[in-house]
Amino acid sequence: MFYKSILMKLDLSFYTRDDVVQISRELLGKALCTNIDGKHAEAIIVETEAYAGINDKASHAYGGRRTKRTEVMFYEGGHAYIYLCYGMYSLFNVVTNVKNIPHAVLIRGAVALSGTETMLKRTGRKKLTDGLLAGPGILSKALGLHFTLTGTSLFGDTVWIEDRGITVSPENIISAPRIGIDYAGEDAMLPYRFVAKQDFNEYLVVS
DNA sequence: CGAATGATATACT
DNA sequence: GTATATCATTCGA
Numbered sequence: 695m696f697y698k699s700i701l702m703k704l705d706l707s708f709y710t711r712d713d714v715v716q717i718s719r720e721l722l723g724k725a726l727c728t729n730i731d732g733k734h735a736e737a738i739i740v741e742t743e744a745y746a747g748i749n750d751k752a753s754h755a756y757g758g759r760r761t762k763r764t765e766v767m768f769y770e771g772g773h774a775y776i777y778l779c780y781g782m783y784s785l786f787n788v789v790t791n792v793k794n795i796p797h798a799v800l801i802r803g804a805v806a807l808s809g810t811e812t813m814l815k816r817t818g819r820k821k822l823t824d825g826l827l828a829g830p831g832i833l834s835k836a837l838g839l840h841f842t843l844t845g846t847s848l849f850g851d852t853v854w855i856e857d858r859g860i861t862v863s864p865e866n867i868i869s870a871p872r873i874g875i876d877y878a879g880e881d882a883m884l885p886y887r888f889v890a891k892q893d894f895n896e897y898l899v900v901s
Numbered sequence: 902c903g904a905a906t907g908a909t910a911t912a913c914t
Numbered sequence: 915g916t917a918t919a920t921c922a923t924t925c926g927a
Contacts, residue, residue: 743922752922763909780923781906787922800922831923841908874922 702856703849709771714790714797715886718744719867721788721799722890723860725807728853730838735809737827737837738860738894741802743872744886745787747795752878752886755796766845767796774853776834776844783831784841788848788855802830802873802887805894813837825894858897866892 704724711717719742727736745753754777755767766775767789775787775798791797806813806825813822813836827833834840839853848854869885876882 745922754922759910761910777922778908780921781908783923785922802922829923872922877921 702858704855704857706770706772706849709788709790709848710792711771712791714746714799715744717788717790718742718799718886719862719864719888721801721855722867722888723858723862723892723894725856725858725860726801726804726837726853727856728837728839729851730843730853733809733812733838735812735837736807736856737804737813737833738807738858738897739801739804739855740826740890740892740894741804742888743800743802744888745798745800746886747791747797750878750884751881752872752875752884753796753798755798758796763844764796767798768794769845771797772848774839774843774846774848776839776841776846778841779831784834784839785830786834786837786839800830801833803828803889804833806836807897860894860897862890862892866890 721739721742724739725736748758754764769789770793771790773789775789776784779785787798787800789798804827806822817836827836868889870887871883872887
């Protein structure tokens with residue numbers, strides 16, 4: 695089982711590509727997996743946002759800003775950039791592109807695939823409606839992705855992304871402006887948010 | 902609609 | 915070093 699999961703893990707060449715918008719679309723339908731505090735959890739990614747580096751006013755790395763926090767975005771693709779937002783929520787991003795090009799994809803929504811009990815316990819909820827983890831804050835909380843894990847490699851055994859053979863066809867992808875970035879001026883209108891409108895129920899483990 | 906809640910970046914002394 | 919504004923959100927009233 696573990697052997698199989700290694701084979702399906704996305705490899706370096708997936709993350710180091712240049713087009714972060716394309717990668718954001720391709721991440722829809724992929725399985726985000728974590729192994730944290732001895733608990734395994736998996737969820738199918740259904741909503742993403744692209745943050746396109748130093749020319750994107752919405753990005754923390756806009757203008758090439760390099761700080762202790764944003765340094766992780768300058769890592770080679772295939773790392774986790776997780777930071778604390780609004781004092782209470784950890785937001786999980788996938789770093790893309792090559793070293794020193796600070797592109798990232800924010801994972802905004804997912805559908806619980808396994809480890810649902812763990813997710814409920816972590817979030818303190820009684821039920822996940824339609825298995826849905828709607829929103830980047832609650833998603834990270836459910837998967838155990840605390841902001842102190844920022845900089846973690848996606849090729850280790852803590853957090854990684856797998857291809858389960860689930861494909862989301864282009865006509866099932868809705869693109870829209872990104873959420874909560876009104877400070878970004880004209881870049882706030884870029885259609886860098888992607889939502890898979892496909893029904894993933896057939897993949898879900900009955901719980 | 903607005904409070905919760907704290908790390909971070911930036912602008913001061 | 916200290917102060918303060920800000921924030922890629924969430925949930926409940």
